[in-house]
Amino acid sequence: MVKRSSHRHEHHEDKPASRGAAAHPWLLHAVVFVCGAVLMGLEIVGSRILAPYFGNSIFVWGSLISVVLAALSLGYWLGGIVADRWPRMSVLGVLIAIPGIMIALLPFAYPPLNQAIAVSNMGARLGPLVSSLILFLVPSVFLGTISPFAVRLQARAVTSVGTTAGGLYAVSTAGSIVGTLLTAFYLIVVIGVANIVHGLGFTLLLTAAAVFLGGRRVGRAAAALLCMGLVALAMFWHARTRAAESGLLLEMDSFYNHIRVAEDSGTRYMDFDNLRQSAMLLEDPWELRLRYTRFLALALAFQPEPKRVLILGLGGGSFPKRLYRDFPQIVVDAVDIDPEVLAIAKRYFQVPEDSRLRLHPRDGRRFVQETTEKYGLIFLDAYNSDTIPFHLTTREFYRELEARLAPGGVVVSNIIGTLRGPQSAFFRAMYRTLAETFPAVHVVPTYDGGGAFVLGEINILLFAMRDRTRLTRAELMARVGRVGGKLVPASDLMEYASHLLELPIRVSDVPVLTDDYAPVEILRAS
Numbered sequence: 001m002v003k004r005s006s007h008r009h010e011h012h013e014d015k016p017a018s019r020g021a022a023a024h025p026w027l028l029h030a031v032v033f034v035c036g037a038v039l040m041g042l043e044i045v046g047s048r049i050l051a052p053y054f055g056n057s058i059f060v061w062g063s064l065i066s067v068v069l070a071a072l073s074l075g076y077w078l079g080g081i082v083a084d085r086w087p088r089m090s091v092l093g094v095l096i097a098i099p100g101i102m103i104a105l106l107p108f109a110y111p112p113l114n115q116a117i118a119v120s121n122m123g124a125r126l127g128p129l130v131s132s133l134i135l136f137l138v139p140s141v142f143l144g145t146i147s148p149f150a151v152r153l154q155a156r157a158v159t160s161v162g163t164t165a166g167g168l169y170a171v172s173t174a175g176s177i178v179g180t181l182l183t184a185f186y187l188i189v190v191i192g193v194a195n196i197v198h199g200l201g202f203t204l205l206l207t208a209a210a211v212f213l214g215g216r217r218v219g220r221a222a223a224a225l226l227c228m229g230l231v232a233l234a235m236f237w238h239a240r241t242r243a244a245e246s247g248l249l250l251e252m253d254s255f256y257n258h259i260r261v262a263e264d265s266g267t268r269y270m271d272f273d274n275l276r277q278s279a280m281l282l283e284d285p286w287e288l289r290l291r292y293t294r295f296l297a298l299a300l301a302f303q304p305e306p307k308r309v310l311i312l313g314l315g316g317g318s319f320p321k322r323l324y325r326d327f328p329q330i331v332v333d334a335v336d337i338d339p340e341v342l343a344i345a346k347r348y349f350q351v352p353e354d355s356r357l358r359l360h361p362r363d364g365r366r367f368v369q370e371t372t373e374k375y376g377l378i379f380l381d382a383y384n385s386d387t388i389p390f391h392l393t394t395r396e397f398y399r400e401l402e403a404r405l406a407p408g409g410v411v412v413s414n415i416i417g418t419l420r421g422p423q424s425a426f427f428r429a430m431y432r433t434l435a436e437t438f439p440a441v442h443v444v445p446t447y448d449g450g451g452a453f454v455l456g457e458i459n460i461l462l463f464a465m466r467d468r469t470r471l472t473r474a475e476l477m478a479r480v481g482r483v484g485g486k487l488v489p490a491s492d493l494m495e496y497a498s499h500l501l502e503l504p505i506r507v508s509d510v511p512v513l514t515d516d517y518a519p520v521e522i523l524r525a526s
Contacts, residue, residue, distance in 0.1 A: 024089070024214045028150045029171045034207050035096065035146040036172035037179030038200045042103060043068050044183040045200075046136055048193045049110050052258055052273045053118040054128040056387045058521045063129040064136070071137050075144015082145060083152035089215030092149050097208035097224050099139035104201025104231040107194035108238065110135055118274075124524070147172050188253050189340075198235060202228050249348065254340035261348050268348065270316045275384050278316025278349065285350045286322055288488060292414060292446045292459035293319045295496050297487035299377050302410045302442075302463055302471075304482035306330060306376025310404070312364035312392070313382030314341055317351035324357045326486040333375075335360045335367045365391050365400070374406040380413040390518040393430060397515075398437040402466065411438065411464040417524075418457055419445060419501075425510050426523040427460055432507035438464035442471060443501040473500045 046064045047056060054060055082091065110131075117131050147169055155164040187196050205228040212221035249268070250261040257272040263282070267289060270278040279289035288294045296319050300306075307330065311320050314336035323332055334351075336342055339361040345351040346359075353359050360367055364382055378401055382392055391397060401411050413434065417427035434441045442463040471479070477497040480490065488496075511517060 025154060027210065027214045028154050029168065031092070031096070031207060031211060032147050032150050032168050032172040033175035033178075034203060035143050036175030037182070038103075038203055039068070039072075039140060039143045040176040040179040041183040041187075041196070041200055042136065042139070044180055045188065045193055045196050046132065048188065048253060048258060049106075049135065049197070050114065050128050050131055053114040054124070054131070055273065055275075055384070057124065057524075059125050060128045063125075063132040067129070067132040067136050068140050071140030072144040075141040075146075076148050078141065079145030079148035080152070083149040087149075087152050089153065089211055090217045090220060092146070092153065093208045093211035093215065093217065093220060093224070095142055095145050095149060096204050096211060097227070099142035100201050100204030100208055100224070101227050101231070102139045102142075102201070103204065104198055104228070105234075106135065106139075106197050106201070108234070124521070184255075189255055192253055193258075198231070201231065250344065252340070254338050256338040257341070259340060259344065261344060268316075270344065270349070272384065273387075275387075278318055278345075280316055280318060280349050286325055288318055288322055290318070292461070293322075294488045294492065295444060295446045295459070295461055295499075296379065296412060296414070297483060297493055298444060298461070298476075298480070298496055299379070299410055299412045299463065300483045300487070301476060301479040301493070301497065302465060303376050303408055306409070307406070308333070308373055308375045309377045309379070310368075310371075310373075310375040311335065311379045311381065312367075313380065314345055314351075314359070315381070316349040317345040318349070319379070319381075320357060321349075321351045322487055324352060328356070330356070332357045333360060333367075333371075333373070334358070335362050335364050337361070337363045364389075365397055368397075368400050368404055371404065373404065374409070375404055376406045376409050378405065378409070378411045380411065383413075383415050388426075388520040388524065390513075390520045391515065393433065393520055394513045394515050394518050395433050395436050398434055398464075402437050405466065408467065409465075413462040413464070415460050415462065416457060417460055419460065423457070426520060428505055428507050429510040429513055429520075429523050431462060431505050432510055433513040434462055434464045435507075436512055438466060439468040440465045440470045442476070443505065444496070444499050445501060446496075446499070471500070473498060473502055476500050 043064055047060055050060050050064070079095075082095070113134060114131055117127050120127075122130060150168050151161065151165045154168060155161045183196065191199070205224045209221040209224040212218070212224060247263040248260070249263060250259065252259050260269075260271045262269055262271075266282050268280045268282060269276060276290075281287040281289050309320075309323060309330055309332045311332065311334045314320065314334045317334060320332050320334045323330055334357065336359075342359045342361055346353060351357070351359070364380075380392065382389060398411070405411070411434075413430065415427060415430055417430075418424045419427060431441060431443065442465075444461045444463065446459040446461065477494055480493045480497050483490070483493055510523070511519075513520070
């Protein structure tokens with residue numbers, strides 16, 4: 001009795017998992033490789049799908065990663081259940097084709113969806129999370145079912161399941177690595193976000209067709225290819241019928257930004273994602289068009305005779321090129337991490353490049369660490385309202401800047417924030433961190449009104465000096481004559497100097513930002 005039971009159990013272990021599955025081991029390995037690559041490619045490009053509406057903050061990446069991980073967990077579980085009930089190649093093909101169709105159609109849906117979520121003001125955390133759930137959860141769940149389903153089809157016996165599962169998951173992970181590197185290092189700057197997403201969907205539909213053919217389901221393979229053809233026709237129709245945006249000169253994805261250059265009412269603009277970076281008056285390309293760039297001229301009231309100037313964050317380069325024109329004795333080093341920004345600034349915004357205005361495609365902190373030059377003025381213009389490179393906000397970085405200052409030098413930091421209230425934590429933390437390194441930090445808000453504080457979000461300039469002398473408003477207004485009417489008219493500069501904040505800044509409830517602890521996104525959202 002015991003022997004017969006044992007014999008039946010042993011016979012069951014040797015039974016193949018499914019008819020014909022073992023005949024296609026190469027196909028199953030190819031399937032898990034491709035699906036792993038597509039999933040990670042979708043996650044990488046997902047940040048570019050969300051960035052124009054929610055920025056490129058840690059909340060965007062946290063939303064994407066958590067949604068994909070949740071989808072994989074659910075997909076692994078459901079894939080095992082489905083594989084045990086219907087262990088057939090044709091079912092595997094359906095599990096691949098469904099997310100293929102969904103992903104191929106995604107570029108038609110995500111712009112209006114993200115716009116609707118963004119205008120609903122759900123907040124910096126909830127907005128990208130909701131969008132990620134709607135756009136990426138379901139197709140990622142389907143892709144999560146593929147590896148356990150492939151294990152069920154490939155495993156011939158219970159005694160070989162461990163080896164089979166290990167091999168297939170290793171191949172899937174290898175595909176994920178390839179998909180990550182290919183998308184991040186190459187595809188984004190070559191074919192653009194929407195085309196990448198369409199391509200990921202087409203890749204899955206082609207894979208599904210191959211699986212159907214492997215299971216001798218020619219009709220289903222033809223249906224998968226037909227779906228791909230219909231989406232391609234929809235892409236063609238959408239491209240032909242979409243009205244060209246008036247004034248749009250350039251729209252592209254670089255490794256770091258989604259960049260748009262457009263003209264409107266005689267002004268040319270550069271935008272990164274949903275944020276305005278630069279503006280140039282077409283009839284006078286040297287004019288400082290954006291208000292905060294005119295305030296930057298106050299730096300010369302603190303340090304009137306700089307020999308070298310360092311600018312971290314170029315954008316359209318309106319301020320450095322104006323320095324170049326108005327102060328021929330000054331050498332300007334302008335640094336931007338994005339080489340495409342430098343190229344666009346030269347081509348579309350008439351930024352010169354020669355021995356007096358030198359453009360460097362480098363990370364700002366690396367440049368500061370490696371240069372041996374001393375600067376009379378250092379401008380930090382690399383902070384956006386929702387994309388903040390934290391390593392350019394810390395006490396350690398400010399000490400590196402301090403070491404690069406010439407005698408009497410000044411560091412000017414342009415940040416976007418609020419002066420008081422529940423949204424002011426970022427500004428106050430930046431002020432406290434600068435004050436840890438520099439004995440005197442002057443605050444000049446760029447708002448239009450005459451009150452002591454403005455509750456809304458504005459550009460705030462922080463002028464940090466090694467000199468312990470703290471200027472009063474009247475003293476700064478008396479100094480503006482040093483600039484001699486260059487950059488901006490003297491009367492305007494006098495008005496800007498009158499914005500100097502003389503009230504104390506409360507910093508007891510905000511942290512000093514360090515390389516170890518710089519929660520800038522949290523401070524921005526709090």
